[in-house]
Amino acid sequence: MKTDDFIALLAAQTPPVDQHAPARRFALAWIAGFVVALLLMVLLLGVRPDIEDAVRVPTFWFRLCYAGAIAAAALWVTARLARPGVRVGGAWAVLATPVALGWVAMGWVLAHAAPGTHLPLILGHTWRVCPILIATLAMPAFVAMLWAVRGMAPVRPRLAGAAVGLLAGATGTVAYCLHCPEMAPPFWSTWYLLGMLIPAALGTLVGPRALRW
């Protein structure tokens, strides 16, 4: 009897559900996170002074695509984890592809590098700050995407938190690409990835709490 009343209560308020609302919420959150990351990058770090020359170098775009592809794949994984009963499935493979391609590029460059230049290629000049800066730039998208996923129903909140973190990390990385002077694939397929994994780890920690529903 009580449950019947409860059902009546729930059924009493059924405005039509907008099937596109989740997509809009995700888009809004991601764009907001990305724009704030860009602003932070411009204000705190500054666009690299030689950006006009840099955009003519293919590696610049390769690096940007690396971050962008991880962001897109992580967004897909996140969107799937945000709905109950939807398997992530092939989205994992899509997410792994750019990471693997980055490592292939690293291997290729290192294999063709002169002896003794391997370590400088990997460490670059900024390896100490790179992951921290990426993690910092990821924070706006991290908060925004957590908000977006909170509006959904993630039944695996820890994993969803990790996906949100990775997405935020990749988003921050896209912004950071416009500042970072390092172009060598061994550098960015190491430290960029590490920078993305920091917010992912953070997401793993806060997911169960932040994404409860």
Place this chain on the structure above:
Amino acid sequence: MATEVLPWLFLQPARPVPCDVLRNAAKTLSMKSRQASAQPLEPRPAGSSAAEAELRVCLVAGLAGDAARYRRFLDGLSGHLRAYLRRRLPRARDDVEDILQETLLAVHNARHTYRPEQPLTAWVHAIARYKLMDFFRAHSRREALHDPFDDDGGLFVASDVEPTDARRDVAVLLQALPDRHRLPIQLVKLEGLSVAEAAQRCGMSESAVKVGVHRGLKALAARIRGNT
């Protein structure tokens, strides 16, 4: 975890319904089956049945704003869920209605996450499982160590449940309250929502939620003092 077969929910009338019938039914209800090709369909669970097909049609209509059919969906679903929960919690019958209502509320609040092309079983199962795990976590760490879905329900024996019942006495007391008091207290005081959120979730006005919390707590206090 996600690959398990889910024949659990709609088992009763086991007449199989072809997939395309379901999909056409969803389409005729003017719901655009968005990105049907982009989104690979989950394999249909073996136990999918006429019951699932009907519930699914009602839910899809409900999502489009048909309150009567949405109600029929919730009614039908609650029967299946109750049977499911009773199988899982043979010794905790008092909790079944609690969890049932929590699950129904979760289904209601998450209804925008359902996509018409998705099997209803997978969606509902994921939510029910989440809420049940939530219950186990809150209820007792010890019970949470069992995976309640891989056993036949016989593992949850009285010796584990009885000590934890004492901790549930708030829930037992709350049970005695009418829904208009119980829901606001549960949402605002136990789940920590704001008054506005609680109002939105249970479909009451904000002032009704405030009054509900106030009167409900008063009634609870009276009950605890024993002068009801």
